Amino acid sequence: MRTSLDCLPCVIKQAVDSSRLVTADEKVITDIMQTIFTELAKFDLSLTPPELVQTVHAIIRKHLNNPDPFFNIKKMSTERGLLLAKEAVTAIDKAPNPFAVAVAFAIAGNILDFGMKSVWNEEVIVNSFAKAENQASLFDDQVIGELYREIKSAKTVLVLGDNAGEAVFDRLLIERFPGKAKILYAVKGSPVINDVTKTEAIESGIDKVAEIVSNGVDIPGTVISKCSSEFVELYNSADVIIAKGQGNYETLNEETRKIWFLLQIKCPVIAKHYNYKVGDWLVKCINGSS
């Protein structure tokens, strides 16, 4: 999707909030904002919102002279994810349909998003995970069944990761994948906000259940035209693709191949544009037969 005018104040707010998470120096943040405004004056709104965020966070990293300012926040998110995962495993394993409940927890985990500061709220997190068990029974059985069967018969499944912390729940879901497919887990090529890179994927135990692959870029989403050729080959050849989170939805939802999206709707612009409500949980397939 293209960037909406409504994305502009939100991205500016995220830039201020994100900068404050990693520096208390308001003078530095003022310099950051001035550089961001200079770039925004030239930005092409036909690009996706994650490409706008890529530009903004490249500026933040450069001004802070820090290639990974969210390193500690990602570490904390993974630790929080690992702690929450213990209860999730119990709930998944006692469920009549563990796969469906694992899908629900993978979506619940999408709330672990320090990139949207307003979403990182203990009450919201607790509610998100409390909702997961019940949510599984609200999924369309046919949709979950189709995803299950596709994974079961696939030779390769490519999971597109989203945030640190959330990746722990992606691992729980991958552990419940049926069949014998080769599982690839795509991470960002280099750090951007709190997105999962190889480091956090390993901390989440992804390396034990999948081959971790890089998409080659620092966009908090997946813009195929900008990914590495190695990644594009994997993308084109994978039998099943599961894309986690809103950034991947914003950048891939107009693609022509079949893709499964698992996410929570966190943004009013996307909600309005696609007729969802903020807070909706999505198991959505594009370009499917059904």
Place this chain on the structure above:
Amino acid sequence: MRTSLDCLPCVIKQAVDSSRLVTADEKVITDIMQTIFTELAKFDLSLTPPELVQTVHAIIRKHLNNPDPFFNIKKMSTERGLLLAKEAVTAIDKAPNPFAVAVAFAIAGNILDFGMKSVWNEEVIVNSFAKAENQASLFDDQVIGELYREIKSAKTVLVLGDNAGEAVFDRLLIERFPGKAKILYAVKGSPVINDVTKTEAIESGIDKVAEIVSNGVDIPGTVISKCSSEFVELYNSADVIIAKGQGNYETLNEETRKIWFLLQIKCPVIAKHYNYKVGDWLVKCINGSS
């Protein structure tokens, strides 16, 4: 007060929302936003938020090739104010202390602010006016008494207007001023957002109760160093100054002369900075003896 980093996303949002109120052409708004970003890259945050808004709205007017894009909105606000004033007059005249109730309605009128689109909400407006009668009994009697006595013994009272629509309630208050002071009502030198200019002041009946004077500039507040010398003379020589609304508070609250402020707190940055809550009603005097 200086512009906070938190003002930036809010001003960007106001610019998008305001532009949409006056044009449906998203291409034009994109051009407007790009010019605004170019200017913001150079903006000095030690200036006040209304000076930032001045810059933003000068760009909007220039791109729209329209010196007063909010002309119709101001007209509508005045008409709405005149309608609401009928009930207000009844409430004021039956009150044991009509002056205090008129002060409350002058603050209630501060909610008529199309400049902050999010505030222009029928329910909020109705609640604001419903609150006025009761609010008068919650004022500090001593504070209201002091304002009353100062007006009564003044030779000149200068009222600094704020928004169209709100001006109708400023007129109701001026009509209840005690004493024989000469009343001056200051308007903006030229249109900016929905701020009251001479045209809307006359439509509100201000010319029947006060002499309308221009402050000479298009800042949605009162920055003394940028006002016309004629206005500065009036400002310095007035016995009593009553400043309406948040824009005047943001630009005058660090001045050294005595000023009475009547306003509603609409912004979380100001609320936090000065230890108020959004929605608070203020009758506040700076540099007073008490």
